Amino acid sequence: MAKFTNINGRVLHFRFRSGNGGIPVVFANSLGTDFRIWDDVIARLPEGTSTLQYDKSGHGLSEKGAVTIFDHAADLSTLMDSLGLTRALVCGVSVGGMIAMALSAARPDLTAGLLLSNTGYKIGTSEMWADRISAVNELGLDAMADGVLDRWFSSKFRQKETVQIAGYRMMLSRTPVQGYACVCAAIRDADLAPEAASISCRTVCLAGSEDKATTPEVVAALADKITGAIYHVIDGVGHIPAIEAPDTVARLISEQMALLE
Numbered sequence: 001m002a003k004f005t006n007i008n009g010r011v012l013h014f015r016f017r018s019g020n021g022g023i024p025v026v027f028a029n030s031l032g033t034d035f036r037i038w039d040d041v042i043a044r045l046p047e048g049t050s051t052l053q054y055d056k057s058g059h060g061l062s063e064k065g066a067v068t069i070f071d072h073a074a075d076l077s078t079l080m081d082s083l084g085l086t087r088a089l090v091c092g093v094s095v096g097g098m099i100a101m102a103l104s105a106a107r108p109d110l111t112a113g114l115l116l117s118n119t120g121y122k123i124g125t126s127e128m129w130a131d132r133i134s135a136v137n138e139l140g141l142d143a144m145a146d147g148v149l150d151r152w153f154s155s156k157f158r159q160k161e162t163v164q165i166a167g168y169r170m171m172l173s174r175t176p177v178q179g180y181a182c183v184c185a186a187i188r189d190a191d192l193a194p195e196a197a198s199i200s201c202r203t204v205c206l207a208g209s210e211d212k213a214t215t216p217e218v219v220a221a222l223a224d225k226i227t228g229a230i231y232h233v234i235d236g237v238g239h240i241p242a243i244e245a246p247d248t249v250a251r252l253i254s255e256q257m258a259l260l261e
Contacts, residue, residue, distance in 0.1 A: 002014065002015040003016070005079065007079050009065065010063040010064070010065040012054055012075060013034075013035075013055040013062045014052065014055070014079060015051075015053045016052050017042075017050060019050035020048035020050075022046075022050070023088065023112060024050035024087075025089045025091060026090045027042075027054075027091050027096070028090070028091070028099045029060075029092075029096050030093045030095055030118075030239070031094055031180065031184070032171070032175050033171060033172070033175075034060030034061070034171060035053035035055050040242070040243070041249045041253065042250075044247060044251075045254060045257075049257070050085075052083065052088075054076070056076075056096070057071070057075060059175055059179050059180075064176065066186070067185075068189065069186050069189075069192070072099045073100075074106075077103055077107045087109070088111060088112060089112060089253065090110070091115040091117065091253060092114075092119065093118050093240060094118055094119050094214060095183055096117075097119025097120075098119055098120075098121075101121065101192050101195050101199065104201060105196075113201050113202040113256050114199065114202070114203040115203075115206060116203060116205045117206040118214045118219065118239050118240065118241065119222065120219065120221060120222045121191065121222050121225055122190070123187050123213075126188050129185065133181045133184050136180055137181060141180060142173040145172050145173050146169075149168065150212065151211075151212040151213040151239055152213070153165065153168075153240070154238040155210070157237070157238065157244050168243070196222060197227075199229075202228070203230070204232060205229050206219070207219035207232070208233070208234050208240075208241050209236060209237065210236060211237075212239070213238075213239045216233055219233075234248055
């Protein structure tokens with residue numbers, strides 16, 4: 001059941017499914033999406049898995065207010081504390097991966113393992129994000145959506161899954177402009193190289209071969225920063241493998257859960 005809670009002075013929207021007491025799995029979503037991007041993955045996890053999904057500040061049905069990646073990580077740690085979750089496998093895609101890194105560095109007690117999907121310790125340049133912020137404020141997300149979807153999904157998925165593409169275009173377009181721009185600024189200002197280097201838990205860094213936003217090279221550079229990290233590429237998918245390849249993502253998560261228990 002989805003619920004609302006007040007976390008660090010702002011209302012956050014989340015869905016928590018209590019399971020059988022094994023390793024819980026926590027999900028952090030990407031820029032311009034809400035927690036539903038993980039639904040197909042969660043449906044494929046072992047029966048009885050405890051899962052937490054949430055809309056980060058300024059996205060989905062959550063109130064804006066977080067400014068930095070560390071603010072977002074503090075939101076997630078407070079939410080996990082409120083639910084009594086510890087030693088979780090935290091899965092984050094894109095900026096959600098950055099949030100997961102910051103969380104693990106600040107609260108290693110909360111992260112038994114990480115799955116860092118299509119992310120980096122530094123994503124893009126200050127100039128790129130400044131241009132993105134100007135564009136969203138001037139044009140709105142609907143005008144930018146086609147270009148964003150081109151970065152999100154592989155060409156095969158865009159051509160074959162036209163109804164799904166239309167749905168995710170609506171998800172993006174309905175993201176609050178202020179929330180989107182604020183998260184852009186948080187990504188612009190974040191360099192998590194020290195946090196990545198401090199991570200000591202079991203970590204998988206996942207890339208999509210057709211990702212135009214965080215290329216496989218960006219993800220590989222992240223894996224090189226994290227001691228013992230496993231680097232894995234899914235062929236033929238773009239920036240959000242949880243949507244394009246939920247079977248593979250669920251299998252990787254299930255394998256990590258088994259190793260962590």
